[in-house]
Amino acid sequence: MKDLNNMWKARTWMKTNVPFLYSWHAYVGYELDLFEAFKKPVRAEDVADAYDLEEELLNQWVEVGVALKHLKKDSKNRVKIAKAWKLPGSKKDSPSSGDLLKEMMELHIPSLLHYPELMKEKKRQHFDNEKHGSTVAKTSTLLEMLAFRLINQNVKKHQTASILDIGCGEGGYLLKLAKKHPDLQLTGIEINKEVAESAKKATANYDQVDIVQGDIHEYEPDQAFDYIMVNNLLHYIHPEERKEFFSKLNEITEEKGVITIISPLQKAKYGKQFSSAFNSFFMTFDNLYPIPSEEELKNIAEECGFEQQNPFPIIREGGWFFVKWVKK
Known part of the structure; x- marks a missing residue:
């Protein structure tokens, strides 16, 4: 009976792991640009030669792709x-879902696999922003497609004249806003030097956009802003330091000004599985921190002179929310 039970458990876990094969196969295809290579029917050995790849491994990747129906073969053994x-x-389409796969496979999963070691040795890893900042910035850009409508609505509603984007990444929000609102004064601050340079290049044709490369904790602007965006940032700030962070933002927010926050939320109505996974990932690092709950944000808002409105779900499956504060 025990053997049957173990076999049943093994089969159950095998079935559970099948979805991972889809992600792995898609990641390899994206990373090596193989889906671009197989856009038209072609033999695997020709792709191996053209891309200078190990042929046996490529053939095996193709076989998995055929089994998963990512790929198909014709009567001449050509693959498409x-x-x-x-x-x-293709990578030339970045930012795309491929960037999300890259972050998951190169950063999230390896970190989670270190859990046994980290727990036994009672230690944490250190997140290298210079190494991973560009990938994280690209995946953050994917949120723009869903969140920009909400941001743009608030810009119009509050008759905004100036915006500060904290952790502006590659400047995606600022670029979209500059195109729609030529009179807006737009400032972005980004700690990663490479990412900040990308933001400067992306917005170079818009004089109304100023990109600052630096740490928000050391940033001393010479003005207050009507609207401050805090997007995908709170996991970089220790929970005990968040009140101080937002107290500083209060000082540079105009009267009746607005702060909007985009972040996964703990124990929210939607996306509890993903938000708990996010926390598990963040907590493997000594310089990344748990995501907040709605209640935590509400308490900080009240203590820092803001009124929090009901969070709006952006990606329900992932537990991502749009949270709006209005200065009292």
Whole structure:
């Protein structure tokens, strides 16, 4: 009976792990640009030669792709992508779902796999912003497609004249806002030098945009802002330091000004599985911190002179929310 039970458990876990194969296969295809290579029917050995890849491994990746129906073979043994709409495509299309896969496979999963070691040795890893900042910035850009509408609505509603984007990444929000609102004064601050340079290049044709490379904790602007954006940032700030952080933002927010926060939330109505996974990932590092709960943000808002409105879900499956504060 015990053997049957163990076999049943083994089969159950094998079935549970099947979805990971789809992610792994898509990640390898994206990282090596193989879905671009197989856009048209071509033999695997020709792709191995053209891309200078180990042929046996490529053939095995193709076989997995055929089994998963990411790829298909014709009668001449040529390979072509199937259901292209499901696949991440080429790196030249970045930012895309491929960037999300890259972050998951190169950063999230390896960190989670270190859990036994970290727990036994009672230690944490250190997040290298210079190494991973660019990838994280690209995945953050994917949120823009869903969140920008909400930000733009608030810009109009509050008759905004000036905006500060803290942790502006590659400047995606600022670029979109500059195109829609030529009279807006836009400032972005980004700690990662490479990412800040990308933001400067992206917004170079818009004189109304100023990109500052630096740490928000050391940033001393010479003005207050109507609207401050805090997007995908709170896990970089220790929970005990968040009140101080937002107290400083209160000082540079105009009267009746607005702060909007985009972040996963703990124990929220939606996305509890993903938000708990996010926390598990963040907590493997000594310089990343747990995501906040709605209640934590509400308490900080009240203590720092803001009124919090009901969070709005952006990505329900992932527990991502849009939170709005208005200065009292």
